[in-house]
Amino acid sequence: MTAPAREPAVVTRALRKTFGDLVAVQSLDLTIGRGEVFGMLGPNGSGKTTTIRMLCGLLAPTSGDATVVGYDILTQSEQIRRNIGYMSQRFGLYDDLTAYENIRFYSSVYGLRGAAREARIDELMDELGLAPRRDQMAGTLSGGWKQRLALACATAHRPQMLFLDEPTAGVDPAARRRFWDITYELAAGGTTILVTTHYMDEAARCERLAFLSRGHLIAVGTPDEVPKAFGQPTIEDVFIELQRRDEGVTA
Amino acid sequence: MNALVERVRASAFWPMLQKEFLQMRRDRLTLAMMVVLPAVQLLLFGYAIRTEVRHLPTVVLDESRTQESRGLAQALQNTQNFDLVATVRDRGEMERWLRRGAAAAALIIPPDYAADIKRGRTATAQLIVDAADPLSSSAALSGAGAAALAYGTTLQTAPPPVPIDLRVRPWYNPGLRSETYIVPGLIGILLSITMILITSMSIVRERERGTLEQLIVTPIGKTSLMLGKILPFVLVGYTQMTVVISLAWLIFHVPLRGNLLELYAITFGFITANLGIGLFVSTLVRTQAQAMQASFFFLMPNFLLSGFMFPRAAMPLPAQWIGLLLPLTYYLQVLRGILLKDVGVAYLWPQTLVLLGFATVLLALSVRRFSKTIE
Numbered sequence: 001m002t003a004p005a006r007e008p009a010v011v012t013r014a015l016r017k018t019f020g021d022l023v024a025v026q027s028l029d030l031t032i033g034r035g036e037v038f039g040m041l042g043p044n045g046s047g048k049t050t051t052i053r054m055l056c057g058l059l060a061p062t063s064g065d066a067t068v069v070g071y072d073i074l075t076q077s078e079q080i081r082r083n084i085g086y087m088s089q090r091f092g093l094y095d096d097l098t099a100y101e102n103i104r105f106y107s108s109v110y111g112l113r114g115a116a117r118e119a120r121i122d123e124l125m126d127e128l129g130l131a132p133r134r135d136q137m138a139g140t141l142s143g144g145w146k147q148r149l150a151l152a153c154a155t156a157h158r159p160q161m162l163f164l165d166e167p168t169a170g171v172d173p174a175a176r177r178r179f180w181d182i183t184y185e186l187a188a189g190g191t192t193i194l195v196t197t198h199y200m201d202e203a204a205r206c207e208r209l210a211f212l213s214r215g216h217l218i219a220v221g222t223p224d225e226v227p228k229a230f231g232q233p234t235i236e237d238v239f240i241e242l243q244r245r246d247e248g249v250t251a
Numbered sequence: 252m253n254a255l256v257e258r259v260r261a262s263a264f265w266p267m268l269q270k271e272f273l274q275m276r277r278d279r280l281t282l283a284m285m286v287v288l289p290a291v292q293l294l295l296f297g298y299a300i301r302t303e304v305r306h307l308p309t310v311v312l313d314e315s316r317t318q319e320s321r322g323l324a325q326a327l328q329n330t331q332n333f334d335l336v337a338t339v340r341d342r343g344e345m346e347r348w349l350r351r352g353a354a355a356a357a358l359i360i361p362p363d364y365a366a367d368i369k370r371g372r373t374a375t376a377q378l379i380v381d382a383a384d385p386l387s388s389s390a391a392l393s394g395a396g397a398a399a400l401a402y403g404t405t406l407q408t409a410p411p412p413v414p415i416d417l418r419v420r421p422w423y424n425p426g427l428r429s430e431t432y433i434v435p436g437l438i439g440i441l442l443s444i445t446m447i448l449i450t451s452m453s454i455v456r457e458r459e460r461g462t463l464e465q466l467i468v469t470p471i472g473k474t475s476l477m478l479g480k481i482l483p484f485v486l487v488g489y490t491q492m493t494v495v496i497s498l499a500w501l502i503f504h505v506p507l508r509g510n511l512l513e514l515y516a517i518t519f520g521f522i523t524a525n526l527g528i529g530l531f532v533s534t535l536v537r538t539q540a541q542a543m544q545a546s547f548f549f550l551m552p553n554f555l556l557s558g559f560m561f562p563r564a565a566m567p568l569p570a571q572w573i574g575l576l577l578p579l580t581y582y583l584q585v586l587r588g589i590l591l592k593d594v595g596v597a598y599l600w601p602q603t604l605v606l607l608g609f610a611t612v613l614l615a616l617s618v619r620r621f622s623k624t625i626e
Contacts, residue, residue: 056468057467057468058468081468081469082470084468086465088461088464090460090461090464091461092461092465092466094270094462096274097273097274101270105266105269105270106465108263108265108266108269109263109266109267109469109470109471111470113260113261
């Protein structure tokens, strides 16, 4: 027994992805612990989404290796898919299905059937407060509701790890706060969370942060440590400094 | 055995199938595409595509002005290939009619026409046809020659001995009606269009909306995903076919001579082959607009080279070879064979096997090509 529960949730070794001449992710070495809320920050095009996509099995890495919840991303992608949830900024909902039908579809795809599935759907509706919107078409829901519905779909199978790619883009502040409360409840239940964001207040709520810039991992640490390492007062200043450097290099 | 049943029951294919039916029921456009579109297209094509020519507007320049010359004009009129629209006085006036396009044919009967007949010599008359459209002119000419010959014999007192009497009998379509030829083919054309288009579009739509990405991170297998996605379209195909066959029978009086059950059975191979092409198209493109263009790229040779409108025997060899690569070529033989000639699987088993072969190869190829990654 290799007791995967004792291993870190994510380990990447020299993970690299190129698209033609463009290096999207440059030799990434990263470790994320079990149950951690881990934030990934960086300007657009810094390689955040590409990293998440490689870890979820949506993209094959050009070179390097990684394990997710104890499984190898190159050879054990089916096991990984059973144990992770993924929510993209596009939400991946069917606009012409109701909230209930969306959750039912995704939970069925994850193998839930019959009474067990209905019980799980009720539970999710309850936890995420979706019950009043149960029979509304997903396409007519507002951004905040869509986001919660997408989270319900991504967590229907109680994944060990959750990947959230800019989950709160374009959502009002109240809905963002509610979303983070739910995320923390999931983390408290033992779910590892990898989240990318552009909001500094959200970054501050992560246990650890990784800063990416032009495909390079620039810094890793707690929200307190990172600004100190750059000699900047806040995370936001670090971010702006990085973006300035990026533009300096391009010019 | 139980383990197998359990695996099938737990397969992600079922929720996929259920979801597709649910979406289809709500998608008015697809429903319209299933029934209204084929009906409209059938009417348009069925009425517009005519290879036999009737009622060609014709002017007469009668310089003979005799009972015999009027009889000849009447004989042409009686073929219904020609409508005598006017009598002209001279060649100049005749040319103006043809140039304007007001007449497509002109009959010239010279002054000595009747005199020649009376002297027992061969009488000559001239039929000028606007051959800018060769298809209509050649069809009209063959009718005219026969009419003139028939009229000629009525004028003779004693018919001359005929060296060879070749009597042509057009079987299976005795009236040589082009509807009978075109409309069964339309069933195949309409099925190709909708099957290829809706399959490729519906997969690309999932890609565009981001739901395909979401599906790929779930444990659903490639085969479950694709089969669940396309199987509902088989039903769409059969519905459409039933609509078109009913209309073909009711409106165009296309005979339904053969066993329709056999036709429906063989059609399964054709529908699946086209779903395979649709899947293949979806693996080549990124957007719905591209899917539409690529679909028509695959559909074009079907219109031209399958034998739908133009007989394959008349095509140059390379065109015939390309035709052999099209499922529609074989399906047209099945359609015409069963509907018009009342032949069954006993004669059509080679076509049936080829269609099933196409279906298997195309589906396998597309499922292989459909990468579970989004690169």
